Amino acid sequence: DQQVKQxxxxxxxxxxxxxILNCDYTNSMFDYFLWYKKYPAEGPTFLISISSIKDKNEDxxxxxxxxxxxxxxxxxxxxxxxxxxxxxxxxxxxEYNTDKLIxxxxxxxxxxx
Amino acid sequence: xxxxxxxxxxxxxxxGQNVTFRCDPISEHNRLYWYRQxxxxxxxxxxxxxxxxxxxxxxxxxxxxxxxxxxxSFSTLEIQRTEQGDSAMYLCASSLDLSVYEQYFGPxxxxxxx
Numbered sequence: 379d380q381q382v383k384q385x386x387x388x389x390x391x392x393x394x395x396x397x398i399l400n401c402d403y404t405n406s407m408f409d410y411f412l413w414y415k416k417y418p419a420e421g422p423t424f425l426i427s428i429s430s431i432k433d434k435n436e437d438x439x440x441x442x443x444x445x446x447x448x449x450x451x452x453x454x455x456x457x458x459x460x461x462x463x464x465x466x467x468x469x470x471x472x473e474y475n476t477d478k479l480i481x482x483x484x485x486x487x488x489x490x491x
Numbered sequence: 492x493x494x495x496x497x498x499x500x501x502x503x504x505x506x507g508q509n510v511t512f513r514c515d516p517i518s519e520h521n522r523l524y525w526y527r528q529x530x531x532x533x534x535x536x537x538x539x540x541x542x543x544x545x546x547x548x549x550x551x552x553x554x555x556x557x558x559x560x561x562x563x564s565f566s567t568l569e570i571q572r573t574e575q576g577d578s579a580m581y582l583c584a585s586s587l588d589l590s591v592y593e594q595y596f597g598p599x600x601x602x603x604x605x
Contacts, residue, residue, distance in 0.1 A: 382533075410592050421495070421582055421596030422534065467533050471592055477522065478547065479594060481533030 381405045382470050384482035391489050397455040399485050401468030404449065408470040412479070413442060413453050416465045425466075426453070458489045493518060495597035497583050503603045504573055511569045512600045516585030523566050524594055525558055526582040527551065534582050534596075540566060541588075573604045 383402045391397045401411075409430040414422035428435040428442045428451070435442050441454045455462055468482040496515045504510050516523045521542050526534035537556070538548045542563035552558075555573075560566040570577055580601050584594035 412592060414596075419598065421584070421598045424593050424595065427592060469533070477524070477539050477586075478536045479534075479592075481535070483531060483533050 380483075381408075382468055382480050382482040384466075384468055384485050386485050387483070388486040388488070391458045391487065393460055393489055393491050394457045397453075397458045397462065397487055397489065399453040399455075399466050399468075399487065401451045401453075401482055402449060403451075403470050405470070405472065405480075406449070407472040408480075410471045411442070411444060411451050412469045412471075413440075414467045414469060414481075415462075416467060416484070422467055455487075458487075460489050460491065463487055463489050495583055495585055495595055497581075497597040497600050499600055500598060501601050501603075503605065506575060506604055507572055509569065509571045510573060510602065511567055512581055512583075512602075513565060513567050514583030514597060515565045516583070517595055520585035520587055520595070521563065522586045522588065522594075523560055524584040524586075525566070525568050526584065526596075528580040528582055528599070529578075537568075570602075573602075575604045578602055578604045 412427040413425040415425045416422045426437050426440045428444050444451045465484045465486050467484045469479040498513045524539040525537040528534045538558050540560040555571045558568045580599045582599045584596045586594045
């Protein structure tokens, strides 16, 4: 039972354009969402997060949007840079079990010149 | 840089052998987590510690797996009688009590069981 889904395994975007990575979840008890970035041979690196009481959180080039009614969140990267090429994981946590992060399967982003 | 470190980075073992991995968390972090990641999947939660207490174990953690954090600092994950299905990347992460959501990951130990 995949509670966090990333339906696009890969995405290719030109440098300078916007990258939009999507994530859907099924558990209505999730109240905190995170995005991690992973380069080859490294562990995932925390990127940005959002609480369920918000619908948007911005940090520099990265913005996460949350649509609770649709159980959907997205990560926008503007402008995209070649160094953003990595695998991006969406993760979620529930208030009753805050320590347990549930990850999606990841989306591989490639930013080309 | 005093991030999360894991040792070894790679381990190749024969089926039936025992293996042990070590994780050193960020020094001030009192929570420590183990995850497993297989090809094409995201990390899957295995277990976590608050200081030296192991507070939750996933059903993924069979009886052949055991984790310890004896002094509330580093942790070890042991797999006994390894099986080919144990081949995966084993990730360790740590966090502060006040920021439990934001877990900081180590580079992982890649286990290959032949």
